[in-house]
Every structure is written in structure tokens, then in C-alpha cells.
Amino acid sequence: xxxxxxxxxxxxxxxxxxxxxxxxxxxxxxxxxxxxxxxxxxxxxxxxxxxxxxxxxxxxxxxxxxxxxxxxxxxxxxxxxxxxxxxxxxxxxxxxxxxxxxxxxxxxxxxxxxxxxxxxxxxxxxxxxxxxxxxxxxxxxxxxxxxxxxxxxxxxxxxxxxxxxxxxxxxxxxxxxxxxxxxxxxxxxxxxxxxxxxxxxxxxxxxxxxxxxxxxxxxxxxxxxxxxxxxxxxxxxxxxxxxxxxxxxxxxxxxxxxxxxxxxxxxxxxxxxxxxxxxxxxxxxxxxxxxxxxxxxxxxxxxxxxxxxxxxxxxxxxxxxxxxxxxxxxxxxxxxxxxxxxxxxxxxxxxxxxxxxxxxxxxxxxxxxxxxxxxxxxxxxxxxxxxxxxxxxxxxxxxxxxxxxxxxxxxxxxxxxxxxxxx
Amino acid sequence: xxxxxxxxxxxxxxxxxxxxxxxxxxxxxxxxxxxxxxxxxxxxxxxxxxxxxxxxxxxxxxxxxxxxxxxxxxxxxxxxxxxxxxxxxxxxxxxxxxxxxxxxxxxxxxxxxxxxxxxxxxxxxxxxxxxxxxxxxxxxxxxxxxxxxxxxxxxxxxxxxxxxxxxxxxxxxxxxxxxxxxxxxxxxxxxxxxxxxxxxxxxxxxxxxxxxxxxxxxxxxxxxxxxxxxxxxxxxxxxxxxxxxxxxxxxxxxxxxxxxxxxxxxxxxxxxxxxxxxxxxxxxxxxxxxxxxxxxxxxxxxxxxxxxxxxxxxxxxxxxxxxxxxxxxxxxxxxxxxxxxxxxxxxxxxxxxxxxxxxxxxxx
Numbered sequence: 001x002x003x004x005x006x007x008x009x010x011x012x013x014x015x016x017x018x019x020x021x022x023x024x025x026x027x028x029x030x031x032x033x034x035x036x037x038x039x040x041x042x043x044x045x046x047x048x049x050x051x052x053x054x055x056x057x058x059x060x061x062x063x064x065x066x067x068x069x070x071x072x073x074x075x076x077x078x079x080x081x082x083x084x085x086x087x088x089x090x091x092x093x094x095x096x097x098x099x100x101x102x103x104x105x106x107x108x109x110x111x112x113x114x115x116x117x118x119x120x121x122x123x124x125x126x127x128x129x130x131x132x133x134x135x136x137x138x139x140x141x142x143x144x145x146x147x148x149x150x151x152x153x154x155x156x157x158x159x160x161x162x163x164x165x166x167x168x169x170x171x172x173x174x175x176x177x178x179x180x181x182x183x184x185x186x187x188x189x190x191x192x193x194x195x196x197x198x199x200x201x202x203x204x205x206x207x208x209x210x211x212x213x214x215x216x217x218x219x220x221x222x223x224x225x226x227x228x229x230x231x232x233x234x235x236x237x238x239x240x241x242x243x244x245x246x247x248x249x250x251x252x253x254x255x256x257x258x259x260x261x262x263x264x265x266x267x268x269x270x271x272x273x274x275x276x277x278x279x280x281x282x283x284x285x286x287x288x289x290x291x292x293x294x295x296x297x298x299x300x301x302x303x304x305x306x307x308x309x310x311x312x313x314x315x316x317x318x319x320x321x322x323x324x325x326x327x328x329x330x331x332x333x334x335x336x337x338x339x340x341x342x343x344x345x346x347x348x349x350x351x352x353x354x355x356x357x358x359x360x361x362x363x364x365x366x367x368x369x370x371x372x373x374x375x376x377x378x379x380x381x382x383x384x385x386x387x388x389x390x391x392x393x394x395x396x397x398x399x400x401x402x403x404x405x406x407x408x409x410x411x412x413x414x415x416x417x418x419x420x421x422x423x
Numbered sequence: 424x425x426x427x428x429x430x431x432x433x434x435x436x437x438x439x440x441x442x443x444x445x446x447x448x449x450x451x452x453x454x455x456x457x458x459x460x461x462x463x464x465x466x467x468x469x470x471x472x473x474x475x476x477x478x479x480x481x482x483x484x485x486x487x488x489x490x491x492x493x494x495x496x497x498x499x500x501x502x503x504x505x506x507x508x509x510x511x512x513x514x515x516x517x518x519x520x521x522x523x524x525x526x527x528x529x530x531x532x533x534x535x536x537x538x539x540x541x542x543x544x545x546x547x548x549x550x551x552x553x554x555x556x557x558x559x560x561x562x563x564x565x566x567x568x569x570x571x572x573x574x575x576x577x578x579x580x581x582x583x584x585x586x587x588x589x590x591x592x593x594x595x596x597x598x599x600x601x602x603x604x605x606x607x608x609x610x611x612x613x614x615x616x617x618x619x620x621x622x623x624x625x626x627x628x629x630x631x632x633x634x635x636x637x638x639x640x641x642x643x644x645x646x647x648x649x650x651x652x653x654x655x656x657x658x659x660x661x662x663x664x665x666x667x668x669x670x671x672x673x674x675x676x677x678x679x680x681x682x683x684x685x686x687x688x689x690x691x692x693x694x695x696x697x698x699x700x701x702x703x704x705x706x707x708x709x710x711x712x713x714x715x716x717x718x719x720x721x722x723x724x725x726x727x728x729x730x731x732x733x734x735x736x737x738x739x740x741x742x743x744x745x746x747x748x749x750x751x752x753x754x755x756x757x758x759x760x761x762x763x764x765x766x767x768x769x770x771x772x773x774x775x776x777x778x779x780x781x782x783x784x785x786x787x
Contacts, residue, residue: 094737097480115740119478255595255721258575319481386739387505394722397597414505 056089065345201271217303239404473746507624536657597722599632635724
């Protein structure tokens with residue numbers, strides 16, 4: 001999800017062009033709430049019994065793989081189905097839900113999941129899925145809202161430590177030095193810093209720095225999801241650790257070394273290590289094919305091992321006319337074999353545990369990512385929390401000179417307000 | 424009988440008028456229908472959404488949606504939470520954007536128009552096209568260009584490097600210009616009253632931040648892209664000023680600057696009004712650059728009300744709040760336009776009286 005957000009922001013940009021033209025032409029200020037009666041996003045499923053599948057695709061490989069899988073399901077089930085890649089998934093879904101003719105099956109990111117579940121757009125089909133136990137439990141928890149599993153996890157990704165092996169050996173480090181604690185990470189970063197290069201660079205946002213919170217034993221929200229736990233001493237310790245090393249120059253934000261994201265800082269040699277997910281392999285292959293690297297799990301902090309995971313799911317519209325068929329399609333698409341196929345086609349990590357072995361044998365160099373699943377924390381995705389996280393991110397940008405405690409306590413207040421609203 | 428005789432004449436007249444009116448309505452019907460369907464109805468629906476608890480599913484006019492009065496507006500303006508702070512931040516950002524863009528682009532486009540209007544200028548066509556070119560290019564394309572120019576190792580910083588100035592990483596630098604300036608003068612921490620009191624959810628110290636470095640890049644971009652359009656408006660107005668007025672002034676011994684200041688600018692006043700109004704409206708609605716460029720970052724310093732409206736509606740399913748932001752923006756634009764009209768009118772009447780008095784004195 002992050003990767004293709006990034007791709008859209010930096011490269012593609014085709015996403016908004018058509019929409020923007022329309023917005024610019026008719027006075028953008030008023031378009032926010034008005035929904036023009038041209039419902040383009042909806043499936044025309046109606047009585048014909050066909051399905052529309054709307055996907056937020058990362059590229060041709062993904063679109064082709066999903067299209068093929070869906071058409072082979074059509075062949076066996078006899079139900080026609082069309083796959084359409086969205087240029088802006090959230091926008092097209094919103095249009096579909098408002099017009100009452102949404103696509104039947106679609107991607108839902110964890111960030112927007114609770115918003116759609118809360119406004120009744122999603123069908124809670126978890127109890128009709130059958131084998132839920134094969135999904136990673138934390139993913140199932142991510143898509144459970146008010147006690148009901150709404151949608152089947154599609155795939156997921158975790159964050160791990162990516163190391164430039166040439167820089168590593170040049171700095172006199174060996175496999176024995178691979179960091180397993182915060183102290184080791186700091187020591188390694190210090191040795192790797194120099195020659196216009198920082199030891200470790202990552203994006204200055206919660207979705208990366210959050211790994212340190214998890215490693216310190218901190219969380220953002222209590223287990224029951226009702227209380228914000230942002231200003232815990234563990235979280236203060238984590239931000240203080242990051243701040244110390246941002247100040248001594250061994251860690252840096254990707255933006256401060258002039259890169260758009262951690263992968264770019266890493267690929268262009270401005271950083272010897274970065275914290276990213278498995279999408280970095282695609283960027284490395286296509287943009288920086290000469291950089292040698294390896295991926296290891298993130299070190300443990302005072303609270304043990306920890307990382308963040310990101311996921312999305314196969315949503316089914318509550319307004320879909322063909323819900324049973326849609327559920328059948330989702331069952332087909334999340335089956336182990338198909339997920340292994342998707343992993344091969346476009347590198348995502350399967351959301352079912354039974355596919356982990358196949359993934360590891362397919363991508364032996366990326367096992368660190370799937371091994372991290374056992375200690376990965378979900379990101380905060382409570383309804384309305386997106387604004388709080390955006391605010392947190394904007395404060396984290398000033399972490400180097402800021403006060404960790406003050407940052408966390410303001411986020412605590414905002415997050416608690418959001419959680420209170422949801423109850 | 425007389426009444427009967429008069430009747431047909433009057434009726435015929437009346438009928439021909441209604442027929443003419445009817446024909447008029449038929450001719451404008453397509454435009455009216457288009458306006459109603461694509462402008463009036465959506466605006467009214469958005470207005471309704473801003474007073475409702477609609478959350479994006481089904482029609483906003485469906486049975487389940489209820490009227491919540493000013494709740495969305497009060498949460499935004501008086502709630503005191505993150506929603507209010509976001510609105511305050513976006514208004515602050517956009518205020519500085521308007522404050523810098525509108526005067527600069529107006530003056531620059533006037534100067535450009537004046538330059539390319541000179542009879543003696545060689546390659547007039549080339550310059551006119553060159554200045555107008557950014558205006559006809561898609562703002563998305565220009566935004567992408569800007570993102571490349573203003574990276575930390577980009578062309579702009581390269582040029583700044585020649586004069587020994589180490590440029591910032593423009594689009595990821597959230598510090599405000601006024602804060603930076605105050606920092607240079609030794610004011611690092613806000614004085615108590617400014618930090619503890621505020622307006623629309625953010626402290627006065629935050630209001631005083633000035634445009635962030637990232638926003639400054641957008642300000643430069645807006646000036647670059649829109650000056651050409653307004654240059655064209657000024658050019659048209661300049662060409663409609665009769666040459667004999669200028670010649671008469673010349674005969675009276677007015678210098679070039681005096682003629683510009685005393686003759687050209689006053690005669691351009693209606694155009695200046697148009698340009699400033701269009702500039703104000705366009706600047707308060709800035710959206711596409713933000714959407715393609717920074718999505719509100721860094722540190723929310725390029726968040727604008729238009730983008731905030733989009734974000735809360737489409738990404739957070741807070742449609743009522745998003746629509747309310749749009750109407751708050753509408754009110755702001757109307758207020759600014761009216762204010763500006765009053766200011767320009769005021770000036771128009773005072774000097775005429777003065778001139779009369781001065782003229783009288785001159786004859787004696």
C-alpha cells in the first residue's frame with residue numbers, strides 16, 4: 001500500500017489528471033461534498049449476475065495476475081466477472097457507495113476499512129468464509145470491527161532492516177555484527193556513517209518509526225481498542241532513542257538526505273541501511289540493480305522484538321446484488337494456491353499461514369519479512385485515526401529538535417478523542 | 424366596439440412579446456439545464472450534506488440521513504480538537520499563500536503587460552508567447568516539474584550553490600519563513616501570550632509561522648503560472664487605452680513613470696479589480712498542486728481548505744465535515760471579494776474630488 005502510494009505520488013500521477021481537470025474546470029471548492037449524478041464507478045451487475053472487481057493495482061503484473069485468477073474462477077463457476085484497476089481507489093469506491101451501485105468485490109486498505117465498516121458499506125461476510133484459522137490471527141483482528149470479521153485479508157507486508165552488503169563489509173562488519181539489540185544497531189550505524197552517507201535512513205513517519213515503539217514494548221491503543229496508550233514510558237524511550245541518533249547523525253530521515261523515501265536513500269547510496277517492507281525489492285531491481293543488499297529482521301528493543309505490518313482485504317459491498325457469488329470468488333482468491341501464485345507474480349506476502357513455506361522457498365532472500373509476522377504489530381486504523389496519524393507524522397518530522405514527551409502526549413489526547421467518538 | 428378594436432392590437436403586441444420571450448427561453452434552455460444539473464443541484468446537495476450526518480453510503484437524500492443543524496460547522500470552528508486545529512492550519516497556510524501570491528502576481532503581470540505592450544520592443548510576439556506559456560500548460564505537469572526543480576539536489580539549489588548558499592530541501596521543509604526570521608533574531612521560543620492563546624484551534628504563534636519553505640515553492644509556482652494569464656488581461660486593457668491620452672500627458676511634460684502612475688494605472692482600475700478578484704478566488708481554492716505535489720505535507724504546512732475538504736470526505740468518510748469546510752471556504756472568498764471591492768471603490772471617489780480642488784488651485 002505504501003509503495004504504491006509512493007509510486008503514485010512521485011512517478012505515475014496519471015491518477016488525478018482526469019479528475020483534476022474536472023475539478024479545476026468547475027470550481028474545486030464545491031466538489032468535496034457534492035456527488036454528481038454520473039455514477040461511473042458502479043458495477044452494472046444488476047440482474048445479469050455478473051461481478052465487478054475493482055482493484056487498486058500496483059502495476060501491470062498485479063492487474064494481469066488478478067485478472068487471470070478471476071477469469072479462471074469465472075470459467076469454473078460460470079459467473080462472468082470483470083476486473084477493473086482503479087486510478088484512485090478511495091475516490092472510485094466513494095462514488096460507488098454513494099450511487100448505490102458499488103463494485104461487488106474490491107480492495108480495502110486497513111486505513112480506510114473502519115470508515116467503510118462504520119458507514120455500512122461493507123458486507124460482514126467473515127462467518128461465511130469457512131477456514132478463517134489459516135489467516136494470520138493479527139490480520140483477522142485488523143479486519144474485525146465491533147466483534148465481526150468483515151473481510152478476508154488479501155495479503156500483508158512487514159518492515160525489516162535492509163542492509164547494503166558492500167558498505168557493510170567495507171566498514172569491517174561481518175555477519176556476527178547483524179544487530180539484534182538497539183545498542184548494536186546504533187554501533188553498526190555509527191561505523192557505517194561517513195563519506196556523505198548515514199548509517200540508517202528511514203521515512204520520518206509513524207509507519208516506520210512505529211517499529212521502535214513496538215520494540216520498546218509500547219503500543220498506540222490498548223488491547224480492547226478503547227484506550228489510547230501513546231504516552232507510555234516505553235514510547236517515550238523509543239522516540240528518545242531515535243532522537244539521540246538523529247542528533248548524532250548516524251540515523252536520518254530519508255527527506256533530510258534528499259530522498260523521497262527510505263528505498264531511494266538506500267538505493268542512491270545515501271544510507272547504508274533502511275527500514276522498509278518487501279516492496280523495496282521491486283524498486284531495487286528496477287532502479288538500482290547494482291546495489292547488493294540483504295534483508296534481516298529488525299533488532300529487538302527493551303520490550304523484545306517488534307515491527308509493524310500493513311495489510312488490505314477483499315471487501316464485498318453491502319449493496320452488491322450477488323453477494324453469495326462474491327463470497328465464493330473471495331474464497332477462491334484467498335486459497336493457498338492462488339496466494340502463492342500472486343506472490344510469484346507480484347511479490348506480495350500471502351495472508352494465510354499455509355502459504356508461508358512456499359513463499360520462503362520462492363524468495364529465500366526475503367524470509368526475514370515473513371518471519372517478522374510472528375511479532376508484528378498492527379498499525380492504528382481506528383475510524384478517524386487517519387487524521388491523528390497524519391498529525392503524528394507532521395510532529396515526527398520535527399522530532400530531532402522536538403520534545404518526545406510533548407509529541408506523544410498531544411497524540412495521546414487526539415487519539416483518545418477519536419476512540420471516544422467510536423464508542 | 425372601441426374596446427374590441429383596441430383589444431386585438433394590445434393582444435397582438437402582448438403575444439409577440441411572450442413569443443419573443445418564449446423563443447429566448449428555448450435558446451438559453453440548454454445552458455440553464457446544464458447549469459442546474461451540474462452546478463446548482465450539486466451545490467445545494469453539498470449544502471445539505473454539510474448540515475447532515477451522511478456518511479457516504481447511498482444517496483444523501485435517502486431516508487436514513489438526518490439533519491444535524493450546525494454540528495459539522497461547530498465541530499470544525501469551535502470543537503477545539505484535531506478537526507479544528509486542521510481547519511485552522513489550513514486557513515493559516517492558505518492565508519499566507521493568498522497574501523504573497525495575489526499582490527506579486529498582480530504587480531508582475533501588470534509590469535509584464537506594460538513591457539510587451541511597448542511599441543519599440545523587438546520580438547514582441549516571442550515574449551508574449553513565452554510569458555503566457557506556463558498558463559496554458561497543465562498545472563499537474565508544472566507541479567511535477569517543480570518537484571524536480573526544488574529537490575535538495577535540484578536545479579534551484581544548484582543555482583543557489585553558485586552564490587554559496589546551501590538551499591533547503593524545499594518540499595520537505597516545514598519551518599515557516601517568519602519563524603525562521605524570528606529564529607535568526609534570536610526568538611526561538613514563543614512568548615507566553617502568543618503560545619497560550621489562539622484562534623481556530625491553533626496558537627497565535629502558529630498563525631505567525633508564515634508560509635513554510637514548501638509553501639514558498641508553491642507560491643513561486645503560482646506566480647509563475649498565473650502571471651501570464653493576467654498579463655493577457657492587462658494587455659487587452661492597455662491596448663484599449665486611447666493613445667491620445669498618453670500623448671496629451673506627454674505634451675504636458677509628464678515623465679514615463681508619471682504617465683504610468685497617473686494615467687495608465689487609474690485607467691486600468693476595472694481590470695485590476697478583475698485580476699485581483701480572480702486571483703483571490705483561485706488562490707483560496709488551490710487544490711491540484713497540493714494533491715499532486717505534497718498531499719498537505721510536510722508537517723501539514725501545505726494543507727489547504729480545499730484539500731482538507733477532499734481529504735476528510737474521500738479518505739475519512741467525514742462527508743458532512745468535508746462539505747462544511749467547502750462552505751466555510753465559500754464564505755471566506757465572498758468576504759474577501761466584497762472587502763476588496765469596497766477598498767477599490769473608496770479610492771476611486773476620493774482622488775477625483777481632490778483633483779478638482781487641486782485643479783482650481785492651479786488656475787489661480
